[in-house]
Amino acid sequence: MPQLNPSPWFFVMLMSWLTFSLIIQPKLLSLIHTNPPSNKTSTTTKTTPWTWPWT
Template structure:
């Protein structure tokens, strides 16, 4: 059963994981968000119930 042989696939998975963790992720995290979160308090809207004409 060749699916159980981890020889080529484990190395590929480990290499891609290390590439992402050590090279790509720090570059992505260095970008500044274009829409930073703000400390606004959420506003609650008051709604009036709908009156149905046939009730």
């Protein structure tokens, strides 16, 4: 069964992970977020309790 032979697929997996880790990931991490969550102000909403008709 060819699925059990890891020699061609292991190299493909290893190269794809190295490409992601060394090339793509640093480019993605260097992007500046236009709206970071830390700059947002928290708004509190007033909630009213629900009155259940069967209680």
